[in-house]
Amino acid sequence: EKKLLEINNLKKYFPVKAGVFKKTVAYVKAVDDISFFIKKGETLGLVGESGCGKSTAGATILRLLEATAGEVIFDGRDILSLNKGKLREIRKEMQIIFQDPYASLNPRMTVADIVGEPLDIHNLVKNKQEKYERVSQLMNNVGLTVEQMKRYPHEFSGGQRQRIGIARALAVNPKLIIADEPVSALDVSVQAQVINILQDLQQEYGLTYLFIAHDLSVVKHISDRVAVMYLGKIVEMTDKDEIYLNPLHPYTQSLLSAIPIPDPSFKKERIILEGDVPSPVDPPTGCRFHPRCPKAIDLCSSKEPEFKDYGNGHYVACHLLD
Numbered sequence: 001e002k003k004l005l006e007i008n009n010l011k012k013y014f015p016v017k018a019g020v021f022k023k024t025v026a027y028v029k030a031v032d033d034i035s036f037f038i039k040k041g042e043t044l045g046l047v048g049e050s051g052c053g054k055s056t057a058g059a060t061i062l063r064l065l066e067a068t069a070g071e072v073i074f075d076g077r078d079i080l081s082l083n084k085g086k087l088r089e090i091r092k093e094m095q096i097i098f099q100d101p102y103a104s105l106n107p108r109m110t111v112a113d114i115v116g117e118p119l120d121i122h123n124l125v126k127n128k129q130e131k132y133e134r135v136s137q138l139m140n141n142v143g144l145t146v147e148q149m150k151r152y153p154h155e156f157s158g159g160q161r162q163r164i165g166i167a168r169a170l171a172v173n174p175k176l177i178i179a180d181e182p183v184s185a186l187d188v189s190v191q192a193q194v195i196n197i198l199q200d201l202q203q204e205y206g207l208t209y210l211f212i213a214h215d216l217s218v219v220k221h222i223s224d225r226v227a228v229m230y231l232g233k234i235v236e237m238t239d240k241d242e243i244y245l246n247p248l249h250p251y252t253q254s255l256l257s258a259i260p261i262p263d264p265s266f267k268k269e270r271i272i273l274e275g276d277v278p279s280p281v282d283p284p285t286g287c288r289f290h291p292r293c294p295k296a297i298d299l300c301s302s303k304e305p306e307f308k309d310y311g312n313g314h315y316v317a318c319h320l321l322d
């Protein structure tokens with residue numbers, strides 16, 4: 001199938017003041033040379049602990065943050081080299097949904113205005129009647145009623161607010177939606193509802209998703225493939241089933257060992273990692289995971305493992321596989 005999004009060697013460094021007198025400049029290497037692709041109509045789950053760079057990667061792809069280096073090819077166009085005007089045109093094809101929809105919904109606007117605003121910004125409707133019809137349709141798309149259009153964000157539950165955020169993102173007929181922890185703030189039962197809506201919309205409109213989460217269990221149902229990030233790097237990426245049944249990177253193995261499994265006859269040992277995630281300002285040499293890796297060998301502290309395909313698109317960065 002055709003690739004809708006292709007990321008090559010993407011980096012995003014943030015300068016910070018460092019040293020005793022805060023006069024030297026160091027860099028937070030939030031995203032440090034990541035490469036992946038998403039096929040049209042597919043969902044890639046991007047998973048990692050907080051601070052691993054996954055949200056920064058999402059924002060950099062959309063140019064909400066400017067990349068330090070690398071390439072973002074969206075539908076055949078190089079996003080990072082577009083000028084402001086061209087970027088505006090393409091923006092509507094790539095939308096983002098945030099973890100906390102409340103923070104991104106203007107409390108003084110009705111839901112009709114919130115969902116309808118992008119239609120005006122991008123000149124997608126000719127008159128009030130057409131706008132009303134389109135907003136009504138979007139409300140139905142996310143399981144809200146036309147009656148609810150007149151209300152304000154504070155009158156809705158967390159799950160409903162996330163639906164409003166989805167409706168707003170959907171208004172411009174995007175091809176790609178980056179969902180940055182869209183269900184992390186919601187109760188488990190509500191999480192499933194929101195994920196189901198996203199899946200239904202994907203089916204209906206052929207949407208492509210980058211679904212960011214901090215937990216492998218959340219992305220399990222929605223993803224076709226999963227990529228795991230650790231300290232600014234993608235360490236493993238493969239088909240959904242493969243990542244759960246045959247994880248090859250020790251970090252992925254530790255993440256999976258923390259998820260409860262329904263089958264008690266399947267013995268699984270919990271892998272507890274030692275230490276905290278190191279600072280992305282001065283990441284460990286060699287493999288960044290080596291100070292915490294239960295399987296590290298001598299080579300791991302000096303040589304960085306290459307991220308490569310070990311067969312059938314199962315990408316891993318670990319010396320143990322060589």
Ligand code: SF4
Binds near residue numbers: 249296
């Ligand atoms: Fe562990 Fe070494 Fe593999 Fe890194 S390269 S994950 S330290 S075994």
Ligand code: MG
Binds near residue numbers: 055181
């Ligand atoms: Mg985040």
